[in-house]
Amino acid sequence: MTRRKRPVYPAGQRSALCLTFDLDAHTMWTSKDPGNAARPAVLSSGDYDLGQGLDLVLGLLAGHGVRTTFFVPSDVAVAFPSAIGEIVAEGHEIAMHGTDHNPLPDRSRPAEAALLRSVKDTLEQVSGTPVRGYRAPLYDVTENTRDILAEIGCTFSSNFMDSLHPYVVHGDHGAIVEVPTHWALDDGPHLLFANSPPNHRQFLGNDQIARIWLDELRAIHALGGVTTMVLHPQLVGRPSRVELPARLLDAAEELGEVWLPTMGELAAHVLDAADVLDRGKA
Numbered sequence: 001m002t003r004r005k006r007p008v009y010p011a012g013q014r015s016a017l018c019l020t021f022d023l024d025a026h027t028m029w030t031s032k033d034p035g036n037a038a039r040p041a042v043l044s045s046g047d048y049d050l051g052q053g054l055d056l057v058l059g060l061l062a063g064h065g066v067r068t069t070f071f072v073p074s075d076v077a078v079a080f081p082s083a084i085g086e087i088v089a090e091g092h093e094i095a096m097h098g099t100d101h102n103p104l105p106d107r108s109r110p111a112e113a114a115l116l117r118s119v120k121d122t123l124e125q126v127s128g129t130p131v132r133g134y135r136a137p138l139y140d141v142t143e144n145t146r147d148i149l150a151e152i153g154c155t156f157s158s159n160f161m162d163s164l165h166p167y168v169v170h171g172d173h174g175a176i177v178e179v180p181t182h183w184a185l186d187d188g189p190h191l192l193f194a195n196s197p198p199n200h201r202q203f204l205g206n207d208q209i210a211r212i213w214l215d216e217l218r219a220i221h222a223l224g225g226v227t228t229m230v231l232h233p234q235l236v237g238r239p240s241r242v243e244l245p246a247r248l249l250d251a252a253e254e255l256g257e258v259w260l261p262t263m264g265e266l267a268a269h270v271l272d273a274a275d276v277l278d279r280g281k282a
């Protein structure tokens with residue numbers, strides 16, 4: 001695959017902020033340790049994810065008039081269709097996040113293509129909306145992932161950490177927009193605690209986390225990039241923590257010229273802009 005950078009936003013916008021959420025629910029815990037399936041108190045964080053965490057996050061987004069993208073494992077969507085219905089009813093986009101949050105069982109191209117096709121079909125059936133993109137659990141993609149996404153009719157991937165700008169990847173089966181992120185913009189490293197390693201760490205205060213996120217937003221904005229937040233209702237959806245994405249939205253408003261699209265909208269715009277540039281060269 002070849003790669004070209006197209007840092008182009010709609011007129012009047014200098015940068016983009018994608019405030020995305022991963023609704024992992026119980027799979028966040030069962031994928032760390034299958035034994036957690038028999039630990040109801042560990043799994044109860046997944047109940048919070050789908051319940052009060054999601055309520056607080058949806059309330060925050062509605063209060064700011066922001067529509068965004070929720071990445072959902074297909075097992076979660078099948079088990080909890082009403083949560084998907086709530087998200088869709090608020091105007092948000094549903095995208096792929098694997099089946100059960102475990103690594104790919106078979107990393108061959110045919111097996112990965114079959115899995116992604118099945119996940120897309122399932123999410124479209126449950127949500128009643130088109131599904132256009134993918135974030136792999138733990139960002140664990142293969143060299144084939146983005147070409148498979150193009151092949152099955154998707155427009156975006158949000159997995160890589162190689163750029164500050166969305167960019168177009170051209171493969172054998174078409175073009176895909178990569179919307180890159182970084183671990184610093186994922187709430188997991190700041191807010192995820194488990195009673196066994198590897199997620200056994202000290203919590204940080206909101207001011208410390210806000211400092212990192214607001215500094216990143218302002219610096220990426222200055223460079224005209226995309227700030228791709230990767231958030232989880234069971235982590236940042238705590239009643240005090242939900243102030244963190246609120247601070248980001250307030251800061252974006254203060255900066256001005258920060259575009260807040262769904263990832264599908266961002267990808268469509270970047271692909272259109274790339275088409276115009278390609279036609280101009282022809």
Ligand SMILES: [Zn+2]
Pocket residue numbers: 022024097101137138
């Ligand atoms: Zn996840």
